[in-house]
Amino acid sequence: MMANPIVHALVYLIGLMTFAGLNxxxxxxxxxxxxxxxxxxxxxxxxxxxxxxxPLADGLKLMTKQLLVPDGVDxxxxxxxxxxxxxxxxxxxxxxxxxxxxxxxxxxLSALFIFAFASLAMLCVLLGGWASGNKxxxxxxxxxxxxxxxxEIPMLLTLITIALISGSLNLREIALDQQGGLxxxxxxxxxxxHILTMWIAFIIFFICSIAETNRAPFxxxxxxxxxxxxxxxxxxxxxxxxxxxxxYINIVVGACLTTILFLGGWGCPFDVAPGWWWFGLKxxxxxxxxxxxxxxxxxxxxxxxxxxxxxVMIPFSxxxxxxxxxxxxxx
Amino acid sequence: xxxxxxxxxxxxxxxxEGLVGLIFLLTILMVVGGxxxxxxxxxxxxxxxxxxxxxxxxxxxxxxxLSPFLAMMQMLIYVGAVSILIAFAIMMVTQAGSxxxxxxxxxxxxxxxxxxxxxxxxxxxxxxxxxxPWQQFPQEQEGSTRDLGIALLGPHVLIFELISIVLLMxxxxxxxxxxxxxxxxxxx
Numbered sequence: 208m209m210a211n212p213i214v215h216a217l218v219y220l221i222g223l224m225t226f227a228g229l230n231x232x233x234x235x236x237x238x239x240x241x242x243x244x245x246x247x248x249x250x251x252x253x254x255x256x257x258x259x260x261x262p263l264a265d266g267l268k269l270m271t272k273q274l275l276v277p278d279g280v281d282x283x284x285x286x287x288x289x290x291x292x293x294x295x296x297x298x299x300x301x302x303x304x305x306x307x308x309x310x311x312x313x314x315x316l317s318a319l320f321i322f323a324f325a326s327l328a329m330l331c332v333l334l335g336g337w338a339s340g341n342k343x344x345x346x347x348x349x350x351x352x353x354x355x356x357x358x359e360i361p362m363l364l365t366l367i368t369i370a371l372i373s374g375s376l377n378l379r380e381i382a383l384d385q386q387g388g389l390x391x392x393x394x395x396x397x398x399x400x401h402i403l404t405m406w407i408a409f410i411i412f413f414i415c416s417i418a419e420t421n422r423a424p425f426x427x428x429x430x431x432x433x434x435x436x437x438x439x440x441x442x443x444x445x446x447x448x449x450x451x452x453x454x455y456i457n458i459v460v461g462a463c464l465t466t467i468l469f470l471g472g473w474g475c476p477f478d479v480a481p482g483w484w485w486f487g488l489k490x491x492x493x494x495x496x497x498x499x500x501x502x503x504x505x506x507x508x509x510x511x512x513x514x515x516x517x518x519v520m521i522p523f524s525x526x527x528x529x530x531x532x533x534x535x536x537x538x
Numbered sequence: 539x540x541x542x543x544x545x546x547x548x549x550x551x552x553x554x555e556g557l558v559g560l561i562f563l564l565t566i567l568m569v570v571g572g573x574x575x576x577x578x579x580x581x582x583x584x585x586x587x588x589x590x591x592x593x594x595x596x597x598x599x600x601x602x603x604l605s606p607f608l609a610m611m612q613m614l615i616y617v618g619a620v621s622i623l624i625a626f627a628i629m630m631v632t633q634a635g636s637x638x639x640x641x642x643x644x645x646x647x648x649x650x651x652x653x654x655x656x657x658x659x660x661x662x663x664x665x666x667x668x669x670x671p672w673q674q675f676p677q678e679q680e681g682s683t684r685d686l687g688i689a690l691l692g693p694h695v696l697i698f699e700l701i702s703i704v705l706l707m708x709x710x711x712x713x714x715x716x717x718x719x720x721x722x723x724x725x726x
Binding site for chain 1: 553554557581583584587590594597606607609610611613614617618619621622625626629683709712713716717
């Protein structure tokens with residue numbers, strides 16, 4: 208029952224924008240609540256019941272502030288960068304299959320599509336940081352880019368292992384391939400002994416997705432204690448707000464990708480009533496883990512961070528790819 | 539908008555075809571506009587941003603030519619890697635706010651010669667494009683990743699393998715270099 212394509216596009220556009228906006232707003236609330244619980248505080252509790260209206264108040268506060276463009280910045284790029292920063296996450300949401308029939312656009316290369324646009328995020332950070340004309344911002348964007356480049360490689364290598372197993376780069380087909388219970392999921396796949404290597408791929412992918420979204424313990428780009436707020440230092444009002452929203456949308460996209468690639472997408476572990484609710488459950492469990500990690504581990508150093516990728520993750524993901532190729536070929 | 543819909547000669551803007559046409563025009567605008575920004579901008583970093591815009595537009599054109607894989611690779615490699623490398627190199631030597639305009643001394647002849655050469659090329663390519671008896675080949679494959687993969691690992695396997703060996707050597711070389719370089723530097 209395909210409606211008018213424009214109506215279809217509009218409905219999904221509005222739906223996805225709402226989804227992105229609500230997630231960005233309420234993940235901040237979750238983050239603050241989670242941080243507070245881990246640090247034995249209560250977190251936001253004044254505005255609304257259990258502070259549930261806090262994101263609304265924050266949004267209003269950000270929007271009513273002046274969008275300051277300081278002297279000595281490259282005004283055009285300075286304004287452009289936060290707007291563009293939102294783009295990769297929003298575009299990625301369009302091709303993510305949340306359920307068997309809940310996907311805005313079914314694309315043959317949807318997995319690659321997300322990574323192709325993710326590389327745009329780096330450019331935004333770079334341009335924003337440079338346009339600020341601030342030493343902290345430039346150091347921070349240099350860090351962000353070297354970090355993202357380093358972690359993109361093992362991430363793509365693990366993506367190739369998944370593509371080998373599923374024989375497709377279409378996220379929908381990758382998820383469809385994993386339907387029918389826990390042991391069909393790529394992470395626990397008994398068929399072809401993939402359970403042996405997928406754990407490594409999963410850990411690599413998960414760590415990379417944390418690093419790619421510049422989250423603690425890898426948030427060296429916005430290390431408050433040394434770089435003020437990194438590439439966001441000069442931004443005020445919604446310029447800053449858009450960067451923050453982009454960060455949370457990227458987290459959602461990362462968790463969605465991990466769910467689809469390793470945890471069976473919308474499939475149920477016991478093969479009961481598969482649907483988007485299972486997808487949401489897994490995705491939010493992953494997001495909770497990311498928040499949990501952030502408030503549990505201290506920030507690393509930039510050299511350690513880069514060494515982890517270049518000297519540990521890339522060799523391991525290469526070896527993993529080789530073993531997986533062997534398993535696919537000979538079993 | 540009026541002139542635009544007349545140009546396309548397909549149904550109104552609010553049909554799927556009209557929207558696709560509009561997006562196609564936007565893509566072309568991105569390519570041309572990005573190229574113009576890249577060439578005309580006084581600041582190098584803006585030039586890089588223009589270049590990235592132009593690359594994105596080219597990726598869009600690939601998509602319209604039914605080669606999604608090529609479009610993705612264009613995004614991943616040119617926008618994601620090449621532009622960033624250039625921007626990185628520039629950032630290391632300049633700073634926003636400081637005067638980073640192109641400081642070059644060009645002779646008075648450079649402009650006229652450049653324009654005449656460019657026009658010569660343009661005329662040549664136009665004549666070539668108009669004079670060539672283009673043959674319409676029936677579309678045999680969808681240009682899908684599957685077909686591309688079969689083509690790469692079938693008839694063109696030698697080239698493919700050679701390139702992948704070169705790339706693998708570069709990666710391993712970089713890894714070995716990174717492993718040794720720091721230890722030698724600090725003596726640790």
